[in-house]
Amino acid sequence: MKQIKYKMNKQIVLKSRPIGLPTISNFEMREISIPVIEQDEVLLRAKIVSVDPYMRGRMSNAKSYVAPFELEKPITGGVVAEVIESKNSKFKAGDAVLGLFPWQEIFKANGTDLTKVDGSIASLGYYLGILGMPGLTAYFGLLDIGKPKKGETVVVSGAAGAVGIAVCQIAKINGCRVIGIAGDQAKVDLLVNEFGCDIGINYKAEKNIRKAIATACPDGVDVYFDNVGGEISDAVISQINDSARIIICGQISLYNETALPIGPRVQGTLLKRSALMQGFIVNKYAARFPEGINHMSQWIKEGKLTYRETITKGFENLPETFIGLFEGKNLGKALVEIE
Ligand code: NAP
Secondary structure: OOOOOOOOEEEEEEOOOOOOOOOHHHEEEEEEOOOOOOOOEEEEEEEEEEOOOHHHHHHOOOOOOOOOOOOOOEOEEEEEEEEEEEOOOOOOOOOEEEEEEEOEOEEEEEHHHOEEEOOOOOOHHHHHOOOOHHHHHHHHHHHHHHOOOOOOEEEEOOOOEOOHHHHHHHHHHOOOEEEEEEOOHHHHHHHHHOOOOOEEEEOOOOOOHHHHHHHHOOOOEEEEEEOOOHHHHHHHHOOEEEEEEEEEOOOHHHOOOOOOOOOOOOHHHHHHHOOEEEEOOHHHHHHHHHHHHHHHHHHHHOOOOOOOEEEEEOHHHHHHHHHHHHHOOOOEEEEEEOO
Protein backbone atom coordinates (compact mmCIF):
# COMPACT_ATOMS: atom_id res chain seq x y z
CA MET A 1 0.00 0.00 0.00
CA LYS A 2 1.53 3.34 -1.01
CA GLN A 3 1.15 6.35 1.28
CA ILE A 4 0.13 9.31 -0.76
CA LYS A 5 -1.72 11.31 1.88
CA TYR A 6 1.32 12.54 3.80
CA LYS A 7 3.74 14.62 1.81
CA MET A 8 5.40 16.66 4.56
CA ASN A 9 7.14 15.57 7.69
CA LYS A 10 8.72 17.47 10.57
CA GLN A 11 10.97 16.66 13.49
CA ILE A 12 12.26 18.65 16.47
CA VAL A 13 15.93 18.20 17.34
CA LEU A 14 18.03 19.28 20.30
CA LYS A 15 20.06 22.11 18.80
CA SER A 16 22.12 23.02 21.88
CA ARG A 17 22.32 21.86 25.48
CA PRO A 18 20.40 24.19 27.84
CA ILE A 19 22.22 26.05 30.57
CA GLY A 20 19.71 26.75 33.32
CA LEU A 21 16.06 26.91 32.22
CA PRO A 22 15.75 25.61 28.62
CA THR A 23 14.73 28.14 25.97
CA ILE A 24 13.10 27.74 22.58
CA SER A 25 16.49 28.35 20.95
CA ASN A 26 17.75 25.01 22.37
CA PHE A 27 15.39 23.28 19.90
CA GLU A 28 15.01 23.36 16.13
CA MET A 29 12.18 22.16 13.91
CA ARG A 30 13.21 20.63 10.58
CA GLU A 31 11.41 19.38 7.52
CA ILE A 32 12.39 15.85 6.55
CA SER A 33 11.18 13.19 4.16
CA ILE A 34 8.68 10.48 5.09
CA PRO A 35 10.47 7.23 5.96
CA VAL A 36 9.98 4.17 3.76
CA ILE A 37 9.17 0.99 5.65
CA GLU A 38 10.72 -2.46 5.15
CA GLN A 39 9.32 -5.90 5.96
CA ASP A 40 8.15 -6.15 9.64
CA GLU A 41 8.13 -2.37 10.06
CA VAL A 42 5.21 0.01 10.55
CA LEU A 43 4.78 3.66 9.57
CA LEU A 44 3.37 5.73 12.43
CA ARG A 45 1.82 9.16 12.82
CA ALA A 46 2.23 10.81 16.23
CA LYS A 47 -1.12 11.58 17.87
CA ILE A 48 -0.26 12.50 21.47
CA VAL A 49 3.22 13.32 22.71
CA SER A 50 4.23 13.41 26.37
CA VAL A 51 6.51 16.08 27.83
CA ASP A 52 8.16 15.02 31.11
CA PRO A 53 10.55 16.67 33.57
CA TYR A 54 13.11 13.81 33.29
CA MET A 55 13.79 14.96 29.71
CA ARG A 56 15.64 17.96 31.14
CA GLY A 57 18.29 15.58 32.55
CA ARG A 58 18.74 13.98 29.13
CA MET A 59 19.33 17.41 27.57
CA SER A 60 22.53 17.83 29.57
CA ASN A 61 25.64 15.78 28.98
CA ALA A 62 25.80 14.38 32.51
CA LYS A 63 25.89 10.63 33.10
CA SER A 64 22.56 9.35 34.39
CA TYR A 65 20.28 6.30 34.31
CA VAL A 66 19.45 7.06 30.65
CA ALA A 67 21.86 8.31 27.97
CA PRO A 68 21.86 12.04 27.10
CA PHE A 69 19.95 13.15 23.99
CA GLU A 70 22.32 13.64 21.07
CA LEU A 71 22.69 17.10 19.55
CA GLU A 72 21.12 17.50 16.08
CA LYS A 73 18.98 14.39 16.71
CA PRO A 74 15.27 14.39 17.61
CA ILE A 75 14.20 14.40 21.24
CA THR A 76 12.59 11.07 22.14
CA GLY A 77 9.90 10.31 24.70
CA GLY A 78 6.53 8.73 25.32
CA VAL A 79 4.20 8.93 22.30
CA VAL A 80 0.85 7.45 21.34
CA ALA A 81 0.80 7.04 17.56
CA GLU A 82 -1.51 5.71 14.86
CA VAL A 83 -0.37 3.03 12.42
CA ILE A 84 -0.75 4.49 8.92
CA GLU A 85 0.99 1.72 6.99
CA SER A 86 2.07 -1.74 8.08
CA LYS A 87 4.37 -4.46 6.81
CA ASN A 88 4.07 -6.26 10.14
CA SER A 89 1.32 -8.87 10.53
CA LYS A 90 0.73 -7.85 14.19
CA PHE A 91 -0.35 -4.30 13.31
CA LYS A 92 -2.81 -2.83 10.84
CA ALA A 93 -3.57 0.71 9.69
CA GLY A 94 -5.68 2.48 12.30
CA ASP A 95 -4.17 0.70 15.35
CA ALA A 96 -3.09 2.99 18.19
CA VAL A 97 0.29 2.15 19.72
CA LEU A 98 2.42 3.40 22.61
CA GLY A 99 6.19 3.60 22.63
CA LEU A 100 9.30 5.70 23.11
CA PHE A 101 9.53 7.56 19.84
CA PRO A 102 11.13 10.67 18.31
CA TRP A 103 9.53 14.11 18.31
CA GLN A 104 8.61 13.59 14.67
CA GLU A 105 5.24 13.76 12.96
CA ILE A 106 5.68 10.58 10.91
CA PHE A 107 8.25 7.94 11.74
CA LYS A 108 8.80 4.22 11.40
CA ALA A 109 9.30 1.49 13.99
CA ASN A 110 9.78 -2.22 14.04
CA GLY A 111 7.03 -4.24 15.65
CA THR A 112 9.02 -5.17 18.76
CA ASP A 113 9.17 -1.75 20.42
CA LEU A 114 5.50 -0.81 20.51
CA THR A 115 2.43 -1.77 22.52
CA LYS A 116 -1.15 -1.62 21.21
CA VAL A 117 -3.45 0.62 23.24
CA ASP A 118 -7.22 0.79 23.13
CA GLY A 119 -8.88 4.20 22.96
CA SER A 120 -12.26 2.66 23.80
CA ILE A 121 -11.03 1.53 27.25
CA ALA A 122 -9.39 4.82 28.25
CA SER A 123 -8.63 8.09 26.46
CA LEU A 124 -5.35 7.69 24.57
CA GLY A 125 -3.62 10.31 26.74
CA TYR A 126 -4.21 8.17 29.83
CA TYR A 127 -1.61 5.68 28.53
CA LEU A 128 0.97 8.48 28.93
CA GLY A 129 -0.50 9.59 32.28
CA ILE A 130 -2.47 7.79 34.93
CA LEU A 131 -2.25 4.37 33.19
CA GLY A 132 1.31 5.04 32.01
CA MET A 133 4.66 6.05 33.44
CA PRO A 134 3.53 8.87 35.81
CA GLY A 135 0.61 6.89 37.27
CA LEU A 136 2.81 3.85 37.83
CA THR A 137 5.42 6.07 39.48
CA ALA A 138 2.78 7.32 41.91
CA TYR A 139 1.43 3.83 42.58
CA PHE A 140 4.69 1.98 43.24
CA GLY A 141 6.53 4.89 44.88
CA LEU A 142 3.79 5.52 47.39
CA LEU A 143 2.66 1.96 48.09
CA ASP A 144 5.92 0.04 47.81
CA ILE A 145 8.31 2.53 49.44
CA GLY A 146 5.94 4.78 51.41
CA LYS A 147 3.78 1.95 52.76
CA PRO A 148 1.12 4.37 54.00
CA LYS A 149 -1.09 3.17 56.85
CA LYS A 150 -4.63 4.27 57.65
CA GLY A 151 -4.66 7.49 59.69
CA GLU A 152 -1.07 8.48 58.82
CA THR A 153 -0.18 11.93 57.47
CA VAL A 154 1.14 11.92 53.88
CA VAL A 155 2.68 15.07 52.38
CA VAL A 156 3.06 15.33 48.60
CA SER A 157 5.10 18.02 46.83
CA GLY A 158 4.49 18.74 43.13
CA ALA A 159 1.02 17.58 44.15
CA ALA A 160 -0.95 18.98 41.19
CA GLY A 161 1.26 17.39 38.52
CA ALA A 162 1.04 14.15 36.55
CA VAL A 163 2.49 12.04 39.37
CA GLY A 164 1.27 14.19 42.27
CA ILE A 165 -2.49 14.11 41.68
CA ALA A 166 -2.34 10.32 41.54
CA VAL A 167 -0.25 10.11 44.73
CA CYS A 168 -2.69 12.32 46.66
CA GLN A 169 -5.68 10.20 45.65
CA ILE A 170 -3.97 6.84 46.26
CA ALA A 171 -2.96 8.09 49.73
CA LYS A 172 -6.60 9.04 50.39
CA ILE A 173 -7.84 5.64 49.12
CA ASN A 174 -5.49 4.16 51.75
CA GLY A 175 -7.18 6.15 54.51
CA CYS A 176 -4.46 8.74 55.07
CA ARG A 177 -4.63 12.42 55.92
CA VAL A 178 -3.18 14.08 52.80
CA ILE A 179 -1.42 17.44 52.45
CA GLY A 180 -0.66 18.56 48.89
CA ILE A 181 1.82 21.31 47.99
CA ALA A 182 1.55 23.18 44.67
CA GLY A 183 2.45 26.58 43.24
CA ASP A 184 -0.90 28.08 42.35
CA GLN A 185 -4.12 28.78 44.28
CA ALA A 186 -6.41 27.26 41.61
CA LYS A 187 -4.34 24.05 41.75
CA VAL A 188 -4.48 24.04 45.56
CA ASP A 189 -8.28 24.40 45.47
CA LEU A 190 -8.54 21.43 43.09
CA LEU A 191 -6.22 19.37 45.29
CA VAL A 192 -8.71 19.79 48.12
CA ASN A 193 -11.95 19.66 46.11
CA GLU A 194 -11.09 16.90 43.64
CA PHE A 195 -7.85 15.12 44.40
CA GLY A 196 -8.30 13.88 47.95
CA CYS A 197 -6.22 16.40 49.90
CA ASP A 198 -7.33 17.48 53.38
CA ILE A 199 -5.17 20.59 53.11
CA GLY A 200 -3.46 22.26 50.17
CA ILE A 201 -0.47 24.59 50.51
CA ASN A 202 0.46 27.17 47.88
CA TYR A 203 4.24 27.31 48.24
CA LYS A 204 4.48 30.45 46.11
CA ALA A 205 2.11 32.37 48.42
CA GLU A 206 3.56 31.16 51.76
CA LYS A 207 6.19 33.40 53.32
CA ASN A 208 7.24 30.66 55.73
CA ILE A 209 6.81 27.23 54.14
CA ARG A 210 8.15 25.40 57.21
CA LYS A 211 5.53 27.04 59.42
CA ALA A 212 2.77 26.32 56.88
CA ILE A 213 3.72 22.62 56.85
CA ALA A 214 3.97 22.46 60.65
CA THR A 215 0.51 24.05 60.95
CA ALA A 216 -0.99 21.68 58.37
CA CYS A 217 0.60 18.64 60.05
CA PRO A 218 0.04 19.03 63.84
CA ASP A 219 0.77 15.28 64.30
CA GLY A 220 3.93 15.42 62.14
CA VAL A 221 4.64 13.77 58.78
CA ASP A 222 4.65 9.98 58.39
CA VAL A 223 5.16 9.74 54.63
CA TYR A 224 6.68 12.38 52.34
CA PHE A 225 6.40 11.88 48.56
CA ASP A 226 9.05 14.22 47.17
CA ASN A 227 8.63 15.41 43.59
CA VAL A 228 10.51 18.70 43.89
CA GLY A 229 13.45 18.68 46.37
CA GLY A 230 15.05 21.94 47.49
CA GLU A 231 13.62 24.19 50.20
CA ILE A 232 10.14 22.63 50.15
CA SER A 233 11.63 19.23 50.97
CA ASP A 234 13.93 20.67 53.64
CA ALA A 235 10.82 22.11 55.29
CA VAL A 236 8.80 18.88 55.11
CA ILE A 237 11.69 16.72 56.35
CA SER A 238 12.06 18.99 59.40
CA GLN A 239 8.56 17.79 60.46
CA ILE A 240 8.93 14.01 60.10
CA ASN A 241 7.81 11.54 62.74
CA ASP A 242 9.57 8.47 64.08
CA SER A 243 9.78 5.75 61.40
CA ALA A 244 8.75 8.17 58.65
CA ARG A 245 9.24 7.12 55.02
CA ILE A 246 10.56 9.65 52.48
CA ILE A 247 10.16 8.72 48.82
CA ILE A 248 12.56 10.56 46.52
CA CYS A 249 10.68 10.55 43.22
CA GLY A 250 11.89 13.80 41.61
CA GLN A 251 13.85 16.99 42.29
CA ILE A 252 12.36 19.34 39.70
CA SER A 253 13.28 22.50 41.64
CA LEU A 254 16.94 21.62 41.03
CA TYR A 255 16.90 20.38 37.42
CA ASN A 256 17.85 23.78 35.97
CA GLU A 257 20.45 24.69 38.62
CA THR A 258 23.96 25.07 37.28
CA ALA A 259 25.45 24.69 40.78
CA LEU A 260 23.53 22.65 43.31
CA PRO A 261 22.66 24.60 46.47
CA ILE A 262 23.72 23.04 49.76
CA GLY A 263 20.60 22.53 51.82
CA PRO A 264 20.25 21.42 55.42
CA ARG A 265 21.94 18.07 55.89
CA VAL A 266 19.13 15.64 56.60
CA GLN A 267 21.07 12.71 58.01
CA GLY A 268 20.74 13.92 61.63
CA THR A 269 16.97 14.14 61.31
CA LEU A 270 16.74 10.71 59.66
CA LEU A 271 18.90 9.23 62.42
CA LYS A 272 16.92 10.79 65.29
CA ARG A 273 13.63 9.71 63.70
CA SER A 274 14.76 6.23 62.55
CA ALA A 275 13.39 7.35 59.19
CA LEU A 276 13.80 5.79 55.75
CA MET A 277 14.65 7.89 52.69
CA GLN A 278 14.69 6.05 49.36
CA GLY A 279 15.01 7.08 45.74
CA PHE A 280 13.67 5.01 42.88
CA ILE A 281 13.20 4.90 39.13
CA VAL A 282 9.82 3.56 38.07
CA ASN A 283 11.31 1.14 35.50
CA LYS A 284 12.55 -0.90 38.43
CA TYR A 285 8.91 -2.03 38.80
CA ALA A 286 8.43 -2.97 35.10
CA ALA A 287 7.60 -6.60 35.92
CA ARG A 288 4.74 -5.39 38.16
CA PHE A 289 3.27 -2.74 35.79
CA PRO A 290 0.20 -4.91 34.95
CA GLU A 291 -0.64 -5.03 38.68
CA GLY A 292 -0.48 -1.24 38.95
CA ILE A 293 -2.50 -0.67 35.76
CA ASN A 294 -5.20 -3.17 36.85
CA HIS A 295 -5.49 -1.62 40.28
CA MET A 296 -5.70 1.95 39.00
CA SER A 297 -8.14 1.02 36.20
CA GLN A 298 -10.38 -0.52 38.87
CA TRP A 299 -10.19 2.65 41.02
CA ILE A 300 -11.05 4.78 37.95
CA LYS A 301 -14.10 2.54 37.23
CA GLU A 302 -15.20 2.82 40.85
CA GLY A 303 -14.90 6.62 40.71
CA LYS A 304 -12.19 6.63 43.43
CA LEU A 305 -9.46 7.91 41.12
CA THR A 306 -9.85 10.82 38.74
CA TYR A 307 -7.29 12.43 36.45
CA ARG A 308 -6.53 15.63 34.60
CA GLU A 309 -4.58 16.43 31.47
CA THR A 310 -3.39 19.78 30.16
CA ILE A 311 -3.43 19.35 26.39
CA THR A 312 -1.66 21.76 24.05
CA LYS A 313 -2.40 21.42 20.35
CA GLY A 314 0.24 21.50 17.61
CA PHE A 315 3.53 19.67 17.01
CA GLU A 316 5.44 22.97 16.87
CA ASN A 317 4.41 23.69 20.49
CA LEU A 318 6.35 20.75 21.97
CA PRO A 319 9.40 22.75 23.17
CA GLU A 320 7.26 25.49 24.73
CA THR A 321 5.03 22.94 26.47
CA PHE A 322 8.09 21.16 27.83
CA ILE A 323 9.54 24.44 29.17
CA GLY A 324 6.12 25.17 30.73
CA LEU A 325 6.65 22.26 33.15
CA PHE A 326 9.21 24.38 34.99
CA GLU A 327 6.78 27.28 35.18
CA GLY A 328 3.89 25.22 36.56
CA LYS A 329 1.76 25.72 33.44
CA ASN A 330 0.28 22.21 33.63
CA LEU A 331 -2.35 20.70 35.89
CA GLY A 332 -2.03 16.93 35.84
CA LYS A 333 -0.38 15.42 32.78
CA ALA A 334 1.11 17.78 30.19
CA LEU A 335 0.49 16.46 26.67
CA VAL A 336 0.75 17.77 23.13
CA GLU A 337 -1.89 16.67 20.64
CA ILE A 338 -0.72 16.52 17.04
CA GLU A 339 -3.42 17.62 14.65
P1 NAP B 1 4.55 17.54 36.54
O1 NAP B 1 4.23 17.65 37.99
O2 NAP B 1 3.43 17.17 35.67
O3 NAP B 1 5.15 18.90 36.05
C1 NAP B 1 6.03 19.59 36.81
C2 NAP B 1 5.39 20.44 37.93
O4 NAP B 1 6.39 20.70 38.90
C3 NAP B 1 4.92 21.81 37.46
O5 NAP B 1 3.61 21.81 36.99
C4 NAP B 1 5.11 22.68 38.69
O6 NAP B 1 3.90 22.77 39.43
C5 NAP B 1 6.14 21.92 39.54
N1 NAP B 1 7.39 22.69 39.62
C6 NAP B 1 8.12 23.19 38.59
N2 NAP B 1 9.20 23.85 39.05
C7 NAP B 1 9.12 23.79 40.41
C8 NAP B 1 9.95 24.29 41.47
N3 NAP B 1 11.06 25.00 41.21
N4 NAP B 1 9.57 24.04 42.74
C9 NAP B 1 8.44 23.34 43.02
N5 NAP B 1 7.63 22.82 42.07
C10 NAP B 1 7.98 23.04 40.78
O7 NAP B 1 5.68 16.47 36.44
P2 NAP B 1 5.52 14.91 36.83
O8 NAP B 1 5.59 14.14 35.57
O9 NAP B 1 4.38 14.73 37.74
O10 NAP B 1 6.86 14.64 37.65
C11 NAP B 1 6.96 15.08 38.98
C12 NAP B 1 8.34 14.74 39.50
O11 NAP B 1 8.52 13.32 39.51
C13 NAP B 1 9.46 15.31 38.65
O12 NAP B 1 10.50 15.72 39.49
C14 NAP B 1 9.90 14.12 37.81
O13 NAP B 1 11.22 14.24 37.39
C15 NAP B 1 9.68 12.98 38.77
N6 NAP B 1 9.44 11.67 38.18
C16 NAP B 1 10.19 10.64 38.63
C17 NAP B 1 9.97 9.38 38.16
C18 NAP B 1 10.79 8.24 38.71
O14 NAP B 1 10.80 7.17 38.13
N7 NAP B 1 11.46 8.46 39.83
C19 NAP B 1 8.99 9.14 37.19
C20 NAP B 1 8.20 10.23 36.76
C21 NAP B 1 8.44 11.50 37.26
P3 NAP B 1 3.63 23.98 40.50
O15 NAP B 1 2.61 24.85 39.86
O16 NAP B 1 3.11 23.23 41.69
O17 NAP B 1 4.93 24.69 40.75
